[in-house]
Amino acid sequence: MALTVCQTNVVTVQDLLADIPERLPAELFQNLLVSSQLRVERIVSRGHQTPKGEWYDQDENEWVLVIQGQAELVFDDSQPPVRLKAGQSIFLPAHCRHRVSWTPEGEHTIWLAIFFPAENEV
Amino acid sequence: MALTVCQTNVVTVQDLLADIPERLPAELFQNLLVSSQLRVERIVSRGHQTPKGEWYDQDENEWVLVIQGQAELVFDDSQPPVRLKAGQSIFLPAHCRHRVSWTPEGEHTIWLAIFFPAENEV
Numbered sequence: 001m002a003l004t005v006c007q008t009n010v011v012t013v014q015d016l017l018a019d020i021p022e023r024l025p026a027e028l029f030q031n032l033l034v035s036s037q038l039r040v041e042r043i044v045s046r047g048h049q050t051p052k053g054e055w056y057d058q059d060e061n062e063w064v065l066v067i068q069g070q071a072e073l074v075f076d077d078s079q080p081p082v083r084l085k086a087g088q089s090i091f092l093p094a095h096c097r098h099r100v101s102w103t104p105e106g107e108h109t110i111w112l113a114i115f116f117p118a119e120n121e122v
Numbered sequence: 123m124a125l126t127v128c129q130t131n132v133v134t135v136q137d138l139l140a141d142i143p144e145r146l147p148a149e150l151f152q153n154l155l156v157s158s159q160l161r162v163e164r165i166v167s168r169g170h171q172t173p174k175g176e177w178y179d180q181d182e183n184e185w186v187l188v189i190q191g192q193a194e195l196v197f198d199d200s201q202p203p204v205r206l207k208a209g210q211s212i213f214l215p216a217h218c219r220h221r222v223s224w225t226p227e228g229e230h231t232i233w234l235a236i237f238f239p240a241e242n243e244v
Contacts, residue, residue: 005206006197006199006201006214006215006218006219006220011213011237013204013206013210013212014210014211014212015208015209015210016209016211017209018147018209019238022218032185032211033185033213033236035183035241036241037142037159037160037238037239038159038160038236038238040236061153061157063153063154063162065138065234066187067209069207076186077128077129080142081240082135084135085213086139086202087137087138087140087189088135088136088137088141089135089136089138089154092128095127096128099127112187112234114155114160114162114236116157116160117158117159119158
């Protein structure tokens, strides 16, 4: 196979800790990488939580890592809440109903989320 | 579709900044997530670099993020070297020949790497 140009001049370095708007009236969702098999997002929260009574119920699997800050997730079954700090990740299978119940005010919580098809839906 | 159990008791929280051996004679590679479409790895370096003259020439695409520490990548074409610090990511297409030319001594550089098939090989 021919050498693929590395394209580092084209696909520049992304800085996940930078370019955060001064005001964040809502959580910020940004695609970092999109392919046919997966999507990688940066999510920035600042005191946000999922509206009470609303649940994420996703067709895709999600693997999520807190890069900076902290967060708490709760689940729509008998699972206990999970507190995540910077460097911690969790796997959320498709249709695992969950919500973000807390992110701290006064600091940015930066998430890296990887979404990919559930095996039984491929 | 029936509610999938969230399995947070089974798939526990992973801490990417913890559980690093005292001594690292070689770089540490650990799978964090494996599915049919992608593989997520933690890589821990401490002053390591790819042996001189050796190049990574991978069949898969790689998206890599420095979680902690710093690193320099060089490329086997006319691309300039790229310095990455914590929070910075880069996309390395399949067969983009590259090597790690530097990670600092005296601190752990922790990488998150996502490997997934090149579109033309799916």
